[in-house]
Amino acid sequence: MQIIEHFMSLSLIRTVLLTAFSFCSAARSLSTSVHLQAQAKSKKTLAKPGVKNIVLVDGVRTPFLQSGTTYADLMPHDLARAALQGLLNRTGLPKDAVDYIVYGTVIQEVKTSNVAREAALGAGFSDKTPAHTVTMACISSNQAMTTAVGLIAAGQCDAVVAGGVEFMSDVPIRHSRKMRKTMLSLNKAKTLGARLSLLGSIRLAHLSPELPAVAEFSTAETMGHSADRLAAAFGVSRLEQDEFALRSHTLAKKAQDGGMLSDVISFKVPGRDIVSKDNGIRPATMEQLAKLKPAFIKPHGTVTAANSSFLTDGASAVLIMSEEKALAMGYKPKAYLRDFVYVSQDPKDQLLLGPTYATPKVLEKSGLTLNDIDVFEFHEAFAGQIMANLKAMESDWFAQTYMGRKTKVGAPPMEKFNTWGGSLSLGHPFAATGCRLVTTVAHRLQKEGGQYGLVAACAAGGQGHAMVIEAYPQ
C-alpha cells in the first residue's frame, strides 16, 4: 500500500515539475543566443562543416552504492528506471519527445535481457519509443551514447536517451550445463518412466552451480589478475597504487562535500530510505592501505581491494540531442559531443591499456594535442591500471614498438586529471560509468571554464574508448 502511495505522489510531483520546466524553456532559449554572441572564444571550436553538432543536454545518475547495500533487493531495471526518471525530472523532457533509447548493461539479468525496454516502459516513456540494450563491458554506456550520436548524425533521430545500469547485488548463477541439459530433457520427456530415469541420472556433481566471474572468456584470467600483471609490467609499485587510490578517495570526498557531484539524483528505494549519496568514498590513511594483502596475485602482487574499484550498483542516463533540436526545445546544452574512437588490443597482456591506445587516436582526429585538453576523466578500474596507462602514454618506446606511432602522446597533468574522484572511490557500476565520465567532463568544463575535455576508458575484451567533449558556450 505504502509503496503505491509513494509512487503516486512521485508522479504527481513530476507532473508539477514538468509544467514548471516547460514554462521556463522559452526564456532559456533566448538567453542562449545572447550568450553565443557574447563569448569570446579562446580556442577554436571543433565543429566540422557538414557534420551535425550534437549536444549533451544533461546527465544524471543514481547514487553509486557498494553492492549488497541499500539497493540489494532491487532488480537491474529498477535502478535503470530510477536513472531514467531522474533524467526526465531534471530536464523536464516531455516523454514523447524522445525518439529512441539506448541503454548499456554488462551482467545481464536474463528476465530483462533488453533492460532498456523494460526500464523505459517502467519509467513511463511512451510505449511508442523503441529501446535497445548494448553491451561492451565497462564502456557499455559509452557505446550507448555513441550509438545515440550515430542515430542523430545519420538524421534518424533528434533526441535520444542513453545510459547504463549495473547491478552486482544479484547476478545470475546458473545450474551446471549437465543439470541444465537434464532439466531441458525433462521438459520433453513424455512418460513418467522417462522422467524418473532422467531424475535418476542426476549426480551430486550436477548440482554445483556456475558462478559468473569477472574473467576474460578468451584467457580465463580475472581482471584483477591482469591488472596486477599490467602494473608489474610497467613497474608500478604498491606505494604508487595506494597513493593514487588515496588521491581518488580524497578528491571524491572533497567533491561530494563541495556539492560538485550534481549529477547524482536522490532515489527513494522501495522499502528503504531515500539515497542521495555515493557510499563507497572512504579516504583512509596510507598506513591502513599498506596493511591490506594482495587480492589476486598472492603473496607478492600489488593490487589490493583498496586500490581496485569495488563491486557497485548504479545506473546513469544522459539526454543527447542535435543542437538545433535542443535549442528549439529551449534547452541550454552542457557540452558538444565531438570525435570519439573505439580501440582494441591484446586481451591478455594489454587488457586494460585502452586509454593509451585511444587517447592519441582521438586527439589526432580532432586535431588537438594533449596540451589543448583542460579536463581529463579517465575510468579508474584499478590504480595500477591508471598508473600503467600513464607510464605507457609517457613512453616513446611503447608508442613506437606497440602502437606504430612516432612519438608518445604524453601523460595528462595530474591537476587536470579526475579531480572530482573516479571509479576507485565513486564506484564502478560497469555499464553506468561511461555516462558519469561524460557528464562529469561537462560539469567540470562549466565549473572550471575550460573548453575541451577528454574521456577515456578501458574495458574487458582488451577494448578501449575515448571521446573529445567541447564545452557549450556559456
Next chain:
Amino acid sequence: LYYTISYHIISYHIILYYIMHHSMNLDVFRFNVCTRTHVSYEVKDNVAVVRINDPTSKVNTLGRHMQAELVEVINEIWGNSAVKSAVLISSKPGSFIAGADLNMFQACKTAEEVSYLLQAGQKMFEQIEKSPIPFVAAINGSCLGGGLEFAIACQYRIATKSKKTILGTPEVMLGLLPGAGGTQRLPKMVGLPAAFDMMLTGRNIKADKAKKMGLVHQLVEPLGPGLKSAEERTIEYLEEVAVDFAKGLTGKKVTVEKKKGLMQKVQDFVMGLPPVRKQIYKTVHNKVMKQSKGLYPAPLKIIECVQTGIEKGNAAGYLSESENFGKLAMTSVSRALIGLFYGQVACKKNHFGQPEREVKKLAVLGAGLMGAGIAQVTIDKGVATILKDTTEEGLARGQQQVYKGLNDKTKKKSLTTFERDRIMSLLSGQLDYRGFENADMVIEAVFEDLSIKHKVVKEVEAVIPPHCIFATNTSALPIKDIAAASKRPEKLIGMHYFSPVDKMQLLEIITTSKTSKDTTASAVAVGLKQGKVIIVVGDGPGFYTTRCLAPMLAEAVRALQEGVGPKKLDSLTTGFGFPVGAATLADEVGIDVAAHVAEDLGKAFGTRFGGGNVEVLKMMVQKGFKGRKSGKGCYVYGAKSKEKKVNSGAEDILKSFKLTAPPAVSADEDIQYRLVSRFVNEAVLCLQEGILPDPVQGDIGAVFGLGFPPCLGGPFRFVDSYGADKLVQKMKHFEEAYGNQFTPCQLLLDHAKDSSKRFHK
C-alpha cells in the same frame, strides 16, 4: 606409410632440442678465471643476485667453464659478510639451465673419468644445499637435468608460469640418470612415486604442476610488454620477486617448509615403512622390465640409486649415482640414444637455405586421415589452410578429425578453447578450387593410384599460381612417375607423412632429379614449421622408409607361413626393441596397403623383396581381413577386452600357405635377425645407391618413422656397434637357407672387410 607406432616410446620430447650443440672449452678446468664470461653477480640490499648467461649458446648448460665460474662466484659470496642471501637466475629468455654439457661426458674415455666429473658436481650442489645463507633459484625457461639438480639443491625455488618454463630430468631418454644428486634429492622432495615417475619417464613438468608436486615453492606470472619487452621485463620481475623472497628467508618471514596436508602425512608415514618401500621398488622394477624388455639399462640403475640412497644413506647414494652414471655413459644404448638426439637436432634444421617465398597459404587435397592430419599440423602453426575433398561426407569427416585433434588438446589443457577456435578459423573446408589461385603450396593426399594422382596434378596445375609448389604425399609411388603429368616438374616434390600425422614426428621429403633446390628448401621449411623431424631422400620405389620396411614385412609373412604365430612374432620383434610387433604393425598399416606395397616393390626390386607369399596378404584382403580398420587382420579387434585375440580366419589362410621352417635358421634369435638384417641391409643399400644422403638421416628415418629400436640407434649405428662382419656372417648363414633375400650389399661387405670403416664416428 599409413600406420601407428606407439609414439611415446620413440618420441623424443622437444625439450631435448634445447640441449643443443655448443662449443665448450674442454681443455682446462680453469679455477681462476680472470674475467668471468658466464656468471656474474651484484649485491642488492644484502642479496647477491647471481646471473648466468653462456655467451656462446642460446641456452645455458653446465659445462666445465660454467661450473668453474659458478664455484668461484659462490665462494666469493660466502666470503662476503654483507651478503645474507642469494638469488640464482638466468639472463637468457627461455632457459634457466637446460642440462649438463653432453660433450663434457662424451670426451671422457672411461667410466671413472665420468664419475669423477660428476662427483665434482655433486660436491658443488651439496655445498649449496648446506650453505649458511639461503639460495633462491629463480627459474624461467628450461630447467632440465643438471639445471634442475642445481635448483633443487637451493633452499627455495620460484618459477615463472610461462609456457617455456619446464622442469624435468630427461637423462633417461639419453640412456643416463640424474647424476648430480637428482636421484637422492628428488625422492625426498616430491615423494618416491612422483620422483620415479619423473626420472623414469623424463617427462617435462610445467610450472603449475611443479608447484603442486612441491618441486617449486612459488609461481610468478609472466608479464606482458611494459616499458621493456615482455621477455626482458618478466626476467626482471622474477628477479625482483626472488630478491624479496630471499630477504624474507633471511628475516624468517618466509618459511621453506610447506605445511603438510593430511594425505601427505599419511603418505609419508606409509613410505616410512621399509616393507612398503621394498614393494614399491619391486613394482617399479617389474614395470620397467615389462616396458623396456630389459633393453634399457638406465631405468634400472635409477631405481638402484634411489634405493641405495634411501636404504643406505646419502654417502652410499651419491657414490652409487656417480658410479652408475659413469657406467651408463659407456654403454652402447646411451651412445645410440645420444646419437639419435644429435641426429634429431640435425634433422630439425633446413640445410637447403631460406626459401624464396614463405608459404603463407597451403592447400591440402583429400580430407582423409592423412590429409586432415596434415591440415591440422599446418593450421596449428598459424598457416591458413584449405582442406579440399570431393564429397561433403569426406570433407565433414576430415574437418571433424581436425577439430577433435585440437579439442583433445583442450581437454589435456595444453590449449585453451579460445586458442582452439582461433586455430580452427584458419581452416577452410571446401569442395571446389576456390582460393587455390593464392596458394603457395598444395599437398595432395588422395588415393594411392597413379592415374588419379595424374588427374589431380593436371587439375591443380590449371588453377595454382606459377610460384606454387605441388607436393605429393605418397608412400610408395615414385615421384618422377607422378611428375610425368606435370608441366612444371621443378615445382614438384614428395612429402611422405606418417600416420597419425599429428603424433608421428617424421617427414620424409623426396626430391626427383628435376626438383629445384628452392622447392626443396620450401618443403623443408613447411615441414619444420609443422614441427617435423625431416629426412630428405632421393626418388625411387618406396624411397627410403617404405623400402626398408617392405623386406622386413615380407620376412614377417614368411615367418607366419612357417608357423610362427602372430603373438610369437610380436613378442620376438618387441623383444628386439621394436615398439610395435611385426604382426600388429601389419594390422595397423593395413593388410591391403601392405599387399599393395609388397606387390609394387616386388615388381620393382624382384626376388630380393620376396620371402613371404604376397598371396597370403591378398587372400586376407579378399576375406576382409584388412587389419585394424576392418576389425580383423592378424588379430580380431573391436571387443574392448585387453587381450588381443588371434584371428582364426587368418590362421587358416596361413595354414593353407604353410612353409616348412628350415631348422638351421628358425631359432628365436634367428627369426629376429632375419627380420632385422633385411631391414638393415636395405637401409645400407639405400645409402650405397644414394637414395639416402647420409647415415644420420637413415637412422632418424628408421627410428622416428618405422620404430626401429631406439636403443640400437638406427640401422647404421646398429651395424657400427654390432659389427658389420658379424652381421654379414649371419646373413650369409640365412642366405644359404633362403637365397638372395639375404645377400649383403656391397657397402655392408666393405664395412665387414675393414673394421675401421664406420657409419658414425
